[in-house]
Amino acid sequence: xxxxxxxxxxxxxxxxxxxxxxxxxxxxxxxxVLFAREGAKVLLVDAxxxxxxxxxxxxxxxxxxxxxxEANVINADDCRxxxxxxxDRYGRLDVLDNNVGIxxxxxxxxxSEEDWDFVMAVNVKSIVLCSKYAIPRMIESGGGSIINIxxxxxxxxxxxxxxxxxxxxxxxxxxxxxxxxxxxxIRVNCIAPGLVYSPMVAPRMDSDLREIRRNAAPLRxxxxxxxxxxxxxxxxxxxxxxxxxxxxxxxxxxTSVTPVTYQTLAQQQGVIxx
Ligand SMILES: NC(=O)c1ccc[n+]([C@@H]2O[C@H](COP(=O)([O-])OP(=O)(O)OC[C@H]3O[C@@H](n4cnc5c(N)ncnc54)[C@H](O)[C@@H]3O)[C@@H](O)[C@H]2O)c1
Numbered sequence: 001x002x003x004x005x006x007x008x009x010x011x012x013x014x015x016x017x018x019x020x021x022x023x024x025x026x027x028x029x030x031x032x033v034l035f036a037r038e039g040a041k042v043l044l045v046d047a048x049x050x051x052x053x054x055x056x057x058x059x060x061x062x063x064x065x066x067x068x069x070e071a072n073v074i075n076a077d078d079c080r081x082x083x084x085x086x087x088d089r090y091g092r093l094d095v096l097d098n099n100v101g102i103x104x105x106x107x108x109x110x111x112s113e114e115d116w117d118f119v120m121a122v123n124v125k126s127i128v129l130c131s132k133y134a135i136p137r138m139i140e141s142g143g144g145s146i147i148n149i150x151x152x153x154x155x156x157x158x159x160x161x162x163x164x165x166x167x168x169x170x171x172x173x174x175x176x177x178x179x180x181x182x183x184x185x186i187r188v189n190c191i192a193p194g195l196v197y198s199p200m201v202a203p204r205m206d207s208d209l210r211e212i213r214r215n216a217a218p219l220r221x222x223x224x225x226x227x228x229x230x231x232x233x234x235x236x237x238x239x240x241x242x243x244x245x246x247x248x249x250x251x252x253x254x255t256s257v258t259p260v261t262y263q264t265l266a267q268q269q270g271v272i273x274x
Contacts, residue, residue, distance in 0.1 A: 006039030007237040013095035014086050016073050016130060018044035019051020022199030027149060028099035029055045030229025036064030038233060040095065043086045047072045073100050073126035083133040092141040095236040096134045098127040099149045103163040116162050123166035127173060135181055143185025147235045148174050150192045152251050171247045178245030187244040189235045194251025196223040217252035
């Protein structure tokens, strides 16, 4: 068999939210490690430097190339400096993984105006700002791939009105950006992670809840951030060169079923334990 070259050989990537909010590996950290493992030079962007440093130490241990850049991606000047840092250090820009995202709970009756604005800024405006500065540099580099991290909460109501609204907006933004920048050779795609077990959700989970989440989707396996990272790796690579403007649920099939019908059938067949 011919020796294969790394899937992102020669590419430069920015991952926002490249640290994890708790112990373990989150979506941004997994993507950053996999990008570096496949030959990319990676700028690890996080508002909390220590979190990105942790990701850096994993990449360094594996012999990969990366650097930390501290930035708050709701701030336009930070986004501009972030892109310039990637160009200064590595000379080009091919991949932008817009991974940063947060949640605040509440209906329209409950959510404060400040929390609403904050969720929309972190989850949606950050993508606009990072992309605004990245796209011209990608064009200079001959094209690129932008990956926007949404959620299945952008496809279904999910107990947080601002989160669902912002994640649905990310999907609309993805289509619009794909249409606008496809002619420049820039692909823009979106991942909608399902109920993955990650540092972001771990503090709210116990084993019963994990079991319910695991059984909710046809595959009945628990997903983790590596599942999201591998999807980002594929979308970052030239293997997906003809994929543009899509939202890909990565959810063990959760959003492919009608919940009540599916749960009832599964219980009748004895495949869901109660
Ligand atoms: N983990 C899940 O269960 C799940 C499910 C669906 C979607 N998602 C989405 O995945 C993405 C993140 O996943 P993760 O596992 O990497 O999360 P995480 O919370 O573990 O890590 C996110 C990182 O982003 C950083 N960050 C937060 N706000 C920032 C800002 N304004 N500027 C710069 N950095 C900032 C944090 O410091 C943290 O290190 C989010 O968009 C989230 O909505 C996650």
